[in-house]
Amino acid sequence: MKEIPFYKPYIDQRERSLINEVLDLEKANKVETLEKEFIKYIDCGDAISTVNGTAAMHLAMCALDLKRGDKIICSVNAFPSVAEVVRHFDAEPIFVDIDKDDFNIDVDQLESVLKNNKAKKLKGAFISHIAGQPADMNRIYELARHYDIKIVEDATAALGATYEKKKIGSLEADITVFRFNPQSNYSVSSAGIMTTKDEELSRRARLLRNHAIVSEGWDKFGNIGYVYDVVDIGLKYDLNELNAAFAIGQLEKNDDFIERRMEIADIYNRELASCPHVSTPIKKRDHVYTQYIIKIDKNRDNFARELKDKGIYTGLHFIPLHLLSYYKHKYNLRVNDFPKALSNYQQILSLPIYSSLSDKEVLHVCEQIKEIAKNRV
Template sequence: MTQNIQLIDLKRQYESIKDEIRTSVFDVLDSGNYILGPHVQKLEQEIADYCGAQYAIGVANGTDALLLSLDALGIGPGDEVITTPFTFFATAEVISQLGAIPVFIDIDPKTYNIDCSKIEHSITEKTKAIIPVHIFGQPANMDEILLLADKYNLHVIEDACQAIGSEYKGKRIGSMGTVGCFSFFPTKNLGGYGDGGIIVTNDEQLAKRLRILRAHGSNPKYYHSMIGYNSRLDPLQAAMLSVKLKYLDGWNTRRKELSLRYNEALKDLPITCPYAEDDRRHVYHLYIIQSDNRNELISYLENNGVASGVYYPVPLHRQEVYSDLGYQEGSMPVSEEASKRTLALPLYPEMTDGEQNYVISIVRNFFEKKVSQ
């Protein structure tokens, strides 16, 4: 019998904690503090402690977390920022919004993270920062990135929007660079019920500057020392996220369990399953496979009630808006190949073994039929 398996089921997670969520909402409403205030401060401290950082600054979304971080670090017109083309558009978008130039580096074919061996030759006198993206929940190679940053006096802005809870050699992601940026978009491992984001750092002065930037560049109120933004984490979101944070490690553990079940069940098929480095904790924001028959497989899954997703169909260096940067087809071959072959299978902590078994059976049926044709 055909089932209906979503890529992610947000309602199911809410149902499991709805009484706590509703209580947290009424706590905010009863408090009368609807902009920043104690609920945001509480979450900021909890996230800082969770990540092993000294400071956390709540902002309106993950994109703003990246944007304000770059701005606070003085990145501006003509500066160059090195990053990956295989990520969500916001990673490069924020660089361009400040008048800086994104410099794309191809990815490692196993992890999909930035290929650190290719970074140094692209560093110039204009380079001011590196933005590694811990893509799909697996940390980038921070040792090599931090070594290069130290050698060339560069800032490191960790785009950890997909990777909260992941670890690199025992250290939580977000705490190793100059700043770490997280998104609370509803589909993230720690997702809100709307937009939200946060920045973590160990730099006290940078934290102060970020707090000023998020509130129109003012401190105190109505006294403006810089041009800022209206980018404050909503206390309703903060209160709900505080509830969810205590469940995060358990949810991430379940994501790993499901991912390992997929790996075992699909390992004999002509697909590439996710690769996890031994010295890192992968939190499997998405379960990404590769197939030569990607588009056919997507259609077959859909016809059998299984949702899937493509992350990402066009790498950033080939986006129309960046055509003036001069990247040609073939200039980032690993990213370009991944964009043609990758897809995400359903994965979320509340997924049952039975539902996953159904997805596995549909994937296996697809390839069995391909062999018999």
């Protein structure tokens, strides 16, 4: 039986060559190179690299000087890291339901939350771009200006994505966070990036990223200067040279990755268009298909098990945050508090979509889906 993993990285000689340059100890500064190349790729003010995407999120909250009791609005449909980094400050996430078609935050409900907000400590909103399709950012930026809140964009699933033909990270967000590898565990390499056009946020993030140390400088082997001081409570989120080297190789190929995923999405769209019990993604804006999320109209879990029995692995993006034990108990949330997120969660299923997937493998996935679907009542 042929196995098709949910995700598999594409690595070629370029990553090996870059890593070998680091190991030779003579062509270092890959972190600096990555940040400069990322600024050019996104067209952002500054890019601060971190050890992973969650670290970039946490660093963003540190840069904003989030404090106990502050409030951050976020979609209930996001990876746990979004609310998690807010809670690390003993701040409070305010969950908002989703748009049932693109799975992003429901902007009408976001507006309602802002309009009815009585809290003096509402700091901002964390806007996740789900599956590679951006949220309705023009309306969100307008609301942010009107209600004077900060916008942090979670682009961990939107590297290279565009909104009205401009790259996410180059628009009006105060901070945008990215990651390079979608694997949550046992990843080949890991790196995150925080971008901002705000010089003060950039300065603070760079300071806090490495223990809030100020010194005479660092040599090319990473040794600290003779005299140093610590001026704040910092973190240890700076990226190492090996992971930076790998990230450079992946960044150079990112547009090719996007092009290939769009080709795969076209095959899925065509092959599954008339498949019973299956709905393909609704494209409302520019979409780079970091995930390809279908809906199964009945017994999604059994459908996923049958695909796994056929060697095809799938994912869920995402289990709504209010259904997770910590948030459910912490905030006394009920299952039906976010009905659109709940309804979507009961049906969504993410299919394999990555650049090393061949057309033959994609068609095999489609054939197995159609085979399972036709035997459903």
